[in-house]
Amino acid sequence: MHSTFDQKALTRQLAAAERRNKVKAFLLVLPLLLFVLASFIVPIASLVWQGGYSDTFANALPETSKLLGAWDARSPVSEDLVKSFVTELKASKLKDPAIPTRVATVVNREQSGSVSKFKQVMSASDLASPYKEKLSALSSEWDKPDIWRAMKIVAPSFTPRFYFQAVDLRLTAEGDIKPETDENAIHLLLFGRTLMVAALVTLFCALLGFPIAYLLAHAETKTSNMLLIIVLLPFWTSLLVRTTAWIALLQQNGVVNDFLVAIGLIDNDHRLVMMYNMFATLVAMTHVLLPFMILPMFSVMKTIKANLVRAALSLGATPWTAFWQVYFPQTIPGLGAGCLLVFILAVGYYITPALVGGQSGQLISNIIAFHMQKTLNWSLASAIATLLLIGVLLLYWLYNRLVGIDKMKLA
């Protein structure tokens, strides 16, 4: 009786001690976890939020926004709507003189020419009842439903339209989904191009990385250490330095063209165009990402026993069969890890395409940066970024399943 009691107490004490240890371990991780949460997870969440949220119009013209929501987008606009639009737009200028322009820019993205129409309203001084007639006196455009329909699209603060835009679809004023006009439909093209470039770069890295990893893994330790430094030198060199190097090499008057002219392979007047295009993006990205392929393959190949191949040879396999049937299957974990890592990194690449890619070598990250910095269409940038993020996280999950994130090693 007494001993059972002791056993129970002991079990309880053990459980308590284990719990304490768990809590202790967790408390050590907590500071970094909180830091990552605050400076990474929350920002990413705010980006996803921004992709479905844009309140420029609704903030400046709240009443108009409500009336536009109630309007069916077909019947002629009501006097109430026009009146609220004009008065609220005029009033918004008093709060901040930049607001009307900002609102006009937002509407202009749906209906080009809207900025100048808004300017007419802002500069007209005698706008009073009846507003509808006064506006149509300013321009016949105000009679047409188009500009009002554009406003109806941008009026709600919560909207899926940026996500539709990110895949080249448009939300119409009636709430239908239509394909984007051809000249604006560039996002799917860029997504496709990004996938293609990432796949090609992964392929090139695998082809170039395999022999090097093999050499490193099976050379003597001294030689392989020295060669490893050669592989690591580009890895440790600034990305911008490496990109600069490719500009110096590949441009029209660059080293490669000079060399080809000097040995007479090409004519001085027909120098190759290798810079500011897709070719430059592919070459520079392959160069930058190659070490990420070599290192995981190297660490796997190092563990492959040479006597397995020797056994295959002694059993009568040709060198090719021995390599392909015995050696190569054992390298798959390293090859897979390297390919997945290079692909993940390539899909999100920004700096190299921006500097050497020209028009044809731009990737999806570049259009995100373009909308962030040039068009200031932050919601569209966020929507595209969210789609890219989902893709990358799926790949990351796959990597974790196949390789294990804790297996990731840096030489």
Next chain:
Amino acid sequence: MKYLKLDFPPYATGLEIAWFFAFRAICIAIFVFLVAPILVIIPLSFNKESFFSFTSGMLAFKPEAYSLKWYRDIFANGMLAPDAPLSLDWFKDSWMRSQWMIALKNSIFVGVSATAVATTLGTLASVGLSRPEMPYRGLITGILISPMIVPIVITAAGMFFFFSQIGLSQTYIGLVLAHALLGTPFVVITVTATLTSFDRSLMRAAANLGANPLTAFFKVQMPLILPGIISGGLFAFITSFDEVVVVLFLAEPDQRTIPRQMWSGLREQVSPTILAVATILILISLVLLMSLELTRRRMERLKMDAHS
């Protein structure tokens, strides 16, 4: 160099010997592809002309075709009186006003602060993660490593939105926090990797001998995993020192770093000064690589000593 002795076994066929040479030729070509672009920059930075290519004078090794003027330009660009005689005042002027000097100061300040934050938090977390009792290890490791995987443009855009809201954009604090975040995965990966070979019974021995957990960590565990911490810190530092996108999105012009300055140099005013800067950076990365190799050797020696 032993493999160049070429003592093929008698049963080697002609095809095998041919493949032996072909394979080495392929490997040499790939090594050239890896290293040559970086090495080409070094002589180009001594060009007298403002080209990114070799002039005929350079190819003929004429001394007058080479010059150090782009190195001087690193110090002089942006100075009040760049043509003044070399004196203490000249260097003071350069240190205060040269574009590259301002960038260097920013880079070092942001890099060192970010590395300090990343290394401290990262090491602490790694010690926790490598404890066998750690709950949800896989999930938490996945979250902690994810800043390395998420494309930098996405991270930078998210930080721009969030940091603007809480008043951290265009501040040094925001920049340091952002760079620290980008550096932490490297610290976590290298330190947890080092900790897998750490013998945990040493900690129990220390506790048994009366050390409190803090003393045990600083006197026993930390010295043994120091190589891992150092290389993690180095990774964090070069991550910050090489980062441009977050700086583009978050920093104001006065907070530009070396990569940011190179970025605008490559996009706007292409001048060989960039090649001179690049050469210096290559030399720095060579030094870093060497020091890392030395810590690795030290670690291997320690392991050997431990096993013998």
